Amino acid sequence: xxxxxxLRMSGHDWRILRELLFTADGHENAAVLLCxxxxxxxxxxxxxxxxxxxxxxxxxxxxxxxxxxxxxxxNSIIDRCLGASLAPVICHSHPFDGxxxxxxxxxxxxxxxxxxxxxxLPHAKPASLLLTNTAVSGRVLKGSVFQRLSDVTVTGxxxxxxxxxxxxxxxxxxxxxxxxxxxAFGAEGQRQIGSVTAAIVGLGGIGSLVAEQLVRAGIxxxxxxxxxxxxxxxxNRLFGATSISKGRPKVEVVAEHLRSIRRLPLKIICDSVxxxxxxxxxxxxxxxxxxxxxxxxxxxxxRFSYQYLIPLVDMGIRLDARTxxxxxxxxxxxxxxxxxxCLRCSHHVDAERVRAESLxxxxxxxxxREGYVMGIDEPTPAVxxxxxxxxxxxxxxxxxxxxxxxxxxxxxxxxxxxxxGIVFTASPVHEPGCxxxxxxxxxxxxxxxxxxxxxx
Numbered sequence: 001x002x003x004x005x006x007l008r009m010s011g012h013d014w015r016i017l018r019e020l021l022f023t024a025d026g027h028e029n030a031a032v033l034l035c036x037x038x039x040x041x042x043x044x045x046x047x048x049x050x051x052x053x054x055x056x057x058x059x060x061x062x063x064x065x066x067x068x069x070x071x072x073x074x075n076s077i078i079d080r081c082l083g084a085s086l087a088p089v090i091c092h093s094h095p096f097d098g099x100x101x102x103x104x105x106x107x108x109x110x111x112x113x114x115x116x117x118x119x120x121l122p123h124a125k126p127a128s129l130l131l132t133n134t135a136v137s138g139r140v141l142k143g144s145v146f147q148r149l150s151d152v153t154v155t156g157x158x159x160x161x162x163x164x165x166x167x168x169x170x171x172x173x174x175x176x177x178x179x180x181x182x183x184a185f186g187a188e189g190q191r192q193i194g195s196v197t198a199a200i201v202g203l204g205g206i207g208s209l210v211a212e213q214l215v216r217a218g219i220x221x222x223x224x225x226x227x228x229x230x231x232x233x234x235x236n237r238l239f240g241a242t243s244i245s246k247g248r249p250k251v252e253v254v255a256e257h258l259r260s261i262r263r264l265p266l267k268i269i270c271d272s273v274x275x276x277x278x279x280x281x282x283x284x285x286x287x288x289x290x291x292x293x294x295x296x297x298x299x300x301x302x303r304f305s306y307q308y309l310i311p312l313v314d315m316g317i318r319l320d321a322r323t324x325x326x327x328x329x330x331x332x333x334x335x336x337x338x339x340x341x342c343l344r345c346s347h348h349v350d351a352e353r354v355r356a357e358s359l360x361x362x363x364x365x366x367x368x369r370e371g372y373v374m375g376i377d378e379p380t381p382a383v384x385x386x387x388x389x390x391x392x393x394x395x396x397x398x399x400x401x402x403x404x405x406x407x408x409x410x411x412x413x414x415x416x417x418x419x420x421g422i423v424f425t426a427s428p429v430h431e432p433g434c435x436x437x438x439x440x441x442x443x444x445x446x447x448x449x450x451x452x453x454x455x456x
Contacts, residue, residue, distance in 0.1 A: 003043075004042065004043040004044070004150045005043070005044050005045070005046070005125070005127070005140060005147075005149050005150065006043065006044075006045050006046070006149055006150045006151045006152065006153065007033075007035070007045065007046045007047075007048065007089065007127070007129065007138060007149055007151075007152045007153070008045055008046070008047050008048065008152075008153045008154075008155060008309040009033070009047075009048035009152075009153075009154060009155070009309070009445075010048070010154070010155050010156060010309065010337070010338035010339050010444070011154055011155060011156035011157055011339050012156075012338070012339050013048050013051055013338075014154045016051055017031065017033075017051055017091065017131075018131070020051065020053045021091065021092070021093035021131055022093055022095055022131075022133065023095075026064055026095050027062050027063055027064050027095065028062060028063065028064065028065070028066065028067040028092055028093050028094065028095060029053075029054070029062075029067075029092065029093050029095075030053075030054045030059075030067055030069055030090070030091060030092040030093075031051055031052060031053045031054060031091045031092075032051075032052045032054075032074075032077050032088050032089065032090055032091065033046075033048045033050070033051055033052075033088070033089040033091060033129065034048075034049050034050040034051075034052060034077075034080060034081060034084070034086040034087075034088060035047055035048050035049060035086055035087045035088070035089055035445060035447075036049055036086060036087075036307075036445045036446040036447030036448065036449050037087055037124065037125070037447050037448055037449070038283045038308055038447040038448055039448055040280075040283050040284060042284065043150070043284060044125075045283075045308075045447070046087060046089060046125075046127060047308060047309050047445035047446070047447045048089075048309070048445055049086060049444055049445030049446065050086075050445075052077065052080070054069050054073055055073070058070045058072065058073040064095065066105065067092055068109075074113065074116075074117070078117065078120050078121065081121050081124060082120075082121065084449070085123055085124075085449045086124070086449070087121065087123075087124030087125060087126060087127070088117055088121070088124070088126050088127075089126070089127045089128065089129050089138070090110070090113065090114075090117075090126070090127075090128045090129070091128070091129040091130070091131065092106075092128075092129075092130060092131075093130075093131050093132070094130065094131070094132045095132075095133065096132060096133060097132060097133045097134045098132055098133075098134060098135065099132070099135050099137075100130045100131060100132045100135040100136055100137035101130075101137070102130055102137070102139070102146075106128075106130070107146070110128055110139075110141065110146075111141065111144075114126050114127075114128065114140070114141040115141065118141075125140055126140070127139065127140045127149065128140075129152070135162075136152050136162045136164070137149075137164050138152060138164060148164050148165055149164050149165075150163070150164060150165045151163045151164055151165070152164065153286075155309050155310075155311055155337055155338060155339070156311065156337055156338070156339040156340075156401075157339065157401075157409040157410070158400075158401055158402070158403075158404075158409065158410075159196075159286065159287065159311065159401050159402055161192075161195070172187075172191070173187060173190040173191055173194055173218060174218075175187075177218075177262070178190050178218050181217065181218065184405070185403045185404055185405060189402075189403035189404070190218055192402050192403055193217060193218045193219060193220070193399065193402055193403060194218050194219070194220045195220050196219055196220050196221075196286045196287060196402055197220060197221040197222075197223065197284060197285050197286050197287075198214055198219050198221070198222055198223070198285065198286065198287050198288070198289060198398065199222075199223035199224075199225060199282050199285040199287070199288045199289070200214070200222065200223070200224055200225065200288075200289045200291060201225045201226075201273045201282075201288060201289070201290050201291065201292055201297070201301060202225070202226060202273075202290065202291035202292040202293065202297070203224060203225075203226040203228075203238075203250040203251060203254050203291070204226075204228075204234070204237070204238065204250075204291065204293070204382075205234075205237035205238060205382055205384060205387040206291040206315060206316070206317070206387045206390055206391045206394070207226070207254075207289070207291030207391075208238050208239040208240055208241075208250070208254050208257075209239050209387065209388060209391040209395075210289050210291055210315075210391050210394055210395050210398075211224065211239075211254055211258060212239050212240070212257070212258065212261065213391065213392070213395040214289075214395060214398070215258045215261050215262050215264065216261060216262070217395070217399060218262075219264070220264065220265070221264065221265040221266075221267070222258070222264065222265070222266050222267070223267045223268075223269065223281070223282065223284075223285055224251045224254060224255055224266065224267070224268045224269065225251070225269045225271070225273050225278065225282070226249070226250045226251050226254075226269075226270065227270060227271050227272045228249075228250050229246075229247055229248060229249055229250065230245045230246050230247065230248055230249075230250055230253055231246065232246060233379070234250075236384060237382060237383075237384040237387055238250065238253070238254075239254070239257065240253055240254045240256070240257025240258070241253050241254075241257075249268075249270045251268040251269065251270050252268060252270070255268050267281075269281060272297075272455075273292070273297055273300060273301065274296055274297055274300045274453050274455045275453065275455045275456060276451050276452060276453045276454075276455060276456050277456060279300070279304050279452050279453060282304065282310075283308055283310075285310055286310065287310065287311050287312075287313070287398055287401060287402075288301060288304075288305065288310055288311070288312045288313070289312075289313045289315070289394060289395075289398055290312055290313065290314040290315065291315060291316075291391075291394075292316075293316065293380065294357050295349045295350055295353040295354045295357060296353075296354050296357040296358055298314060298343055298348070298349050299343070299344065299349050299354045300452060300453050301314070302314075302336055302342045302343045302344065302349065302436060303342075303436055303443060303452050304452045305336050305337055305338075306336075306337070306338055306342065306436055306437055306442060306443050306444050306445075307443040307444070307445070307446050307447060307450065307452055308447055309337075309338055309444070309445055310337075311335065311336070311337040311401055312335070312336040312337065313333065313334070313335055313336075313394050313397050313398045313401075314332075314333070314334045314336055314343060314348070315331070315332065315333045315334075315390050315391070315393070315394035316331065316332055316390070317329070317330070317331035317332075317382075317386055317387065317389075317390045317416075318330055318331075318380070319380070319381040319382070319383065319386070321381040326381070326383075328418075328419060329383075329386055329417075329418035329419060330415065330416060330417055330418060330419075331386065331389060331390040331393070331415070331416040331418070332348065332390075332413070332414070332415050332416070333390065333393045333394045333397050333413070333414045333416075334346065334348060334412065334413045334414075335397055335401070335410055335411075335412045335413070338437075338444050338445070340412050340428050340430075340437070341428040341429055341430040341431075341434075341437050342434060342436040342437040344434070344436060345428070345429050345430050345431045345434050345436075345437060346413065346426075346428055346429045347429065386418055389416060389418070390416065393414055393416065393423070397410050397414070411425040412425075412427075412428050413425060413426040413427070413428060414426075
């Protein structure tokens with residue numbers, strides 16, 4: 001396992017956990033988090049899928065400064081983890097304000113319990129979590145030594161990180177460069193933006209502008225994903241591209257342009273996001289911005305978002321110009337994540353179109369000729385100014401997940417009607433039993449226990 005280990009959970013689960021651990025009687029409480037795992041070379045993550053509270057009859061002792069849970073409770077946890085290939089995180093509370101420091105009693109109990117869990121669950125790395133009213137800490141046991149988690153991240157309604165280990169590499173924001181933004185949401189807000197790794201998938205007319213806005217806003221690290229090369233028809237809307245860019249990969253062209261604005265870590269992936277190997281390289285992202293033009297890619301990113309607890313801001317625009325002039329134009333920005341509904345439930349992804357886009361090119365063209373799908377392999381109309389509107393809304397939505405940019409939490413769905421100039425919000429739709437976003441049947445927090453895409 002990687003040296004760094006962190007924990008991620010949805011905002012809904014975070015609120016539920018705090019309600020379970022802090023009760024009116026002022027006594028300590030306990031629970032277990034069942035977690036999927038994301039194991040990468042530089043950092044591994046525990047992804048909370050389910051919270052199991054300790055039933056009252058399973059407490060041997062429960063006081064304000066002491067807690068003991070019956071072994072039979074942990075036997076049931078082991079059975080559930082084995083059945084679903086999940087890892088347990090044992091949690092308890094110290095019901096007071098202040099730093100979350102483990103007690104000598106906590107050390108004694110966890111030195112006995114964690115090795116037993118590890119021995120019975122060889123696929124997992126059991127951990128513990130400790131909450132006070134105002135702080136959180138977490139750790140694993142390596143041999144006879146406790147190792148702290150690096151941080152705990154809550155993904156909504158605003159991305160919130162609780163550092164446990166001091167980040168010695170954290171840099172102060174460039175005061176002069178970001179002066180006007182610091183006046184808007186403070187130096188701490190600017191530092192938060194600078195600590196984030198954002199992945200942009202799709203570097204066309206919308207994605208290239210999203211990338212430029214994030215760089216100018218001070219994002220910490222960017223991952224750029226696109227498999228295409230620059231063509232002549234891209235030059236009027238691909239930011240950073242010029243006539244000498246033709247034939248070069250979009251990720252390289254956009255990366256060069258971004259480095260001319262500000263120096264920052266850039267990772268480029270010239271490949272398709274529907275491939276499992278590419279998705280594996282996105283696991284280190286804190287947030288994903290989807291600027292793709294296919295329902296297959298959108299569907300893949302949606303599943304990935306839920307499975308790895310990484311918020312997705314999906315955006316796109318459609319123009320109807322079949323008569324030779326624009327008769328309708330509309331754009332959309334949707335925030336997708338474990339606290340809401342998926343793009344399919346909200347009817348922003350069409351299952352039949354996903355199926356058609358999955359077929360070989362000859363079969364897709366046959367379906368188009370027969371009228372089953374429209375425009376699946378045809379270039380769609382695009383205008384740079386309308387792209388700018390959606391890119392601005394989408395980037396604002398992403399930043400609003402990190403800082404209080406607009407004075408309130410981010411709407412989960414914004415729809416732009418270009419014919420009237422109106423931007424309005426829409427409520428998410430959830431279909432019970434959805435295999436992506438349902439709490440019981442969906443993929444929330446499963447991490448590496450399942451593949452996201454069959455494409456390799």
